[in-house]
Amino acid sequence: MRIVLCPGGFCGMTPKAGATVAAVYMILVTNMYLIFEVGHLERAMTDMAQIKPFNMTNWGKMLPYYYYTAITLAVMTYPASVFLIYSIQKRHYMGMFAYVAWITFYDLANCLIVALTYRVSKEAWFSLSPLEWFGLATRIPMDCFWLSFIVTHALMIIESKGQGRLSLRPRRISRNVSEPPRFRLGSTARKGV
DSSP states (O other): OOOOSOTTOBTTBOHHHHHHHHHHHHHHHHHHHHHHHHHHHHHHHHHHHHSOGGGSOHHHHTHHHHHHHHHHHHHHHHHHHHHHHHHHHHTOHHHHHHHHHHHHHHHHHHHHHHHHHHHHHHHTTOOOOHHHHHHHHHHHHHHHHHHHHHHHHHHHHHHHHHHTOSOSSOOOOOSSOSSOOOOOOSHHHHHTO
C-alpha cells in the first residue's frame, strides 16, 4: 500500500506529531468556541426577551435550542480529543478513524446549525453575529488540514502492522557490510572461551 498524504511529514512535523497537535488544537478551539457560543446564547436570550412572545412562530422559539445543540456537540468534542491522544499513543488506528468520523459529523452539524440559526434569526428579528460565520469558515479548512495528519498516521500504523513491524521508523540498511554479523553469546564469547 502506498500512502499519498505526506508520509514523510508536512510543515516540519511527522504525521504522529501532527496528529497529536491536531488533538491539542481541537481542545483549544473548542474552548474558544464554547466561550463564543455561550455569549451568543446569552445575547439571543436577551434579544428574544424584548420581543413579545406572541409575535414569534414555533421556528422562532427554537433559536435557543440550536445554541444548546451547538454547545452540547462542542462539549462532546473534549472526550473525542482525549481519545485521539490515547489512540495515538497506543497506536489504535480505529480510534483515529473514529475521531475523523466525529470531526466530520461535528463540522457538518455545525454548518447545519448555523444555517438554521440564520434562517430563524431573520424571523425572530435577531441578527446573527458575523463572528459565527467567520468561526465556521475558518475552522473547517483548519480541521481538514489537521485531519490529513491523523489519517496519514493511521494509514502508516495499518501499513506497519501489515508488515509485522513494531516501529514506524524505516529500517536502516548497511551498505558496507558484506557478511551478516556474528552472534554474540555474552561476555564468554568475547574472551574466546
